[in-house]
Amino acid sequence: MKDLKIYLISATTLFIIYVVANVNRPKPVNWAETFSNKDKIPFGTYIIYDRVKDLFPGAVITSQRQPIYNVLTDNAANQASYIIICYAINPSKTDYGQLVKYIKQGNDIFIAANSFGSLFEKNLGIDTKTNLNIQQENTPVKFLNPALQSPTEYLVDKGAGNYYFNKLDTTKAIVLGNNANKMANFIKYRFGKGNLYLMTNPKMLSNYSLLTPQGALYAATVLSYVKNTKQIIWDEYYTQGSGEAESPMRVFLNNPQLQWAYYIAIFSLLGFVLFEIKRRQRIIPVIEPLTNSTLDFVTVVGQVYYEKHDNINIAHKKVLYLLGHFREYYHLKTTKLDNEFADVLAQKTGIDSKFAVELINTINFITVQTQVTDSQLIQFNKLIENFYNQSGYNGK
Incomplete structure (x- = not known):
């Protein structure tokens, strides 16, 4: 019992020291590109989602965490503009078909992503690429419409404007914006009565970008192309998932402090079990397995x-x-x-x-x-x- 008390006291002391050290340690900046409307980290979209009503006055903003097909087949989605901001999108054949059908009915869909998936590449003839030139780490971007030009080009650091369309069928696409290298980064497609807008730089719509004057102006300008309808559907399926119940362990494993606390607890418990097994191991009786009566x-x-x-x-x-x-x-x-x-x-x-x-x-x-x-x-x-x-x- 004396050895057990020493073990428990030592483990408790180490755990308290670890917790105190983590509480007083400066919290590192999370640069993960989540583009989630719940995240206030640099590359979340909390700010633009919170202020989207200023861009679309009078519209009802509806956040959705379901696939495109499920959302657009709902009667409540009629006559609504659809906004998707994510790192990458790769819709299924069913989702893509419903998306095109929805646009042809007179609706606008805006997608900002670094990559658009195989169906967009195949049907629209597009492909994206990033600027890896070390001497030009941050690429300025601009609009082609002279009325929308700012006094200088829009420039946000952290590579916010580095993605562009390196493959583009200009017979189908209308180029609305490009970068300093004259490579298109914002394009438009006409389908029936509606429009599809594709933009390669979702970072330009992130919290980090909107905290700069040029980033805020660019975000307001690029979203002004989208039709102001009575309802705006804001997609979170490609950033937060379907919203189905997740394991509680994800809370621990997604937080570095809780993650290490969990590992320490597991290894401490494992050490205790091994120590006790060595001292008090008993003969394990043989139990016949249950017969399968299925x-x-x-x-x-x-x-x-x-x-x-x-x-x-x-x-x-x-x-x-x-x-x-x-x-x-x-x-x-x-x-x-x-x-x-x-x-x-x-x-x-x-x-x-x-x-x-x-x-x-x-x-x-x-x-x-x-x-x-x-x-x-x-x-x-x-x-x-x-x-x-x-x-x-x-x-x-």
């Missing part, structure tokens, strides 16, 4: 259904399980099963559109039946198995 259970349940010959009950359960799979795995609403739902299902899963229509029609048929024959049940089961094969779902 297969027996499935066999019994299958035998019960086979003897009752309750086809309609089996068919309805298969429908419920399949619709639950649509909701949980593909995040689809199953309240209305029609041709439009079949099209969305085909896009989300990659199955053939005609097969999707056949599957949905069969589900609607089974749902209203009071009796199902053996052949109908077998055919329905084949359709379900074919769906899983085409969608590539492996049951995990």
Whole structure:
């Protein structure tokens, strides 16, 4: 017991010394490029999100942490401008298709990112690059519209203006701004009645940039291109994620002080356990592993259904399980099963559109039946198995 007390006192003393030292240590500047509207660090976007109402007076600002497709298919997103500020964006094929469709309806979308992903590069013929010239660490930027020019070029340090489009199809894009090397960094695309704005320097919209007069003026000017609608959708999906519940351990591991405190506690506990095992180790009894009765259970349940010959009950359960799979795995609403739902299902899963229509029609048929024959049940089961094969779902 005496050795244990000495160990506990020593560990407690070291922990107190560590906590006091960290409390009195100057907090280092976090230069992480999060571009999150919750972050007040240099490369967060807390300031511009807090003052965005000054740029769009009368508009309702709505922060979203869902994929582009989910947001733009919501009726509440009609007639709204969409703003995305992030380090990099790489939308899926479904998201990109919905984005273009939304713009064609007369809406504006503004994206500021260092990289725009494979679909933008393929469909718009663009690519981005950064200026790695050591002699020109900070690249000035400017607008091509003479009415928007400042007395001097816009210059913010920390490489805020160093990214540019090194590949650009000028037959499709309208160049609105470039850098001191005459490389485009702010462009516009027309899709139907709306506009897509792409800007390669999200740092110019960060807290660090907005604390300088030139940075604040540049941010206000570049966002003035976006249509002032009754609603502004501010995207945080590409900076903060979907907002789903995260592990509490992320709080410890994202904070350096808490991270080291956690490691010290773990290693201290491990040392204590090893020390105690050496002194008081007991014989570990052999415990027979539990038998796996899953297969027996499935066999019994299958035998019960086979003897009752309750086809309609089996068919309805298969429908419920399949619709639950649509909701949980593909995040689809199953309240209305029609041709439009079949099209969305085909896009989300990659199955053939005609097969999707056949599957949905069969589900609607089974749902209203009071009796199902053996052949109908077998055919329905084949359709379900074919769906899983085409969608590539492996049951995990």
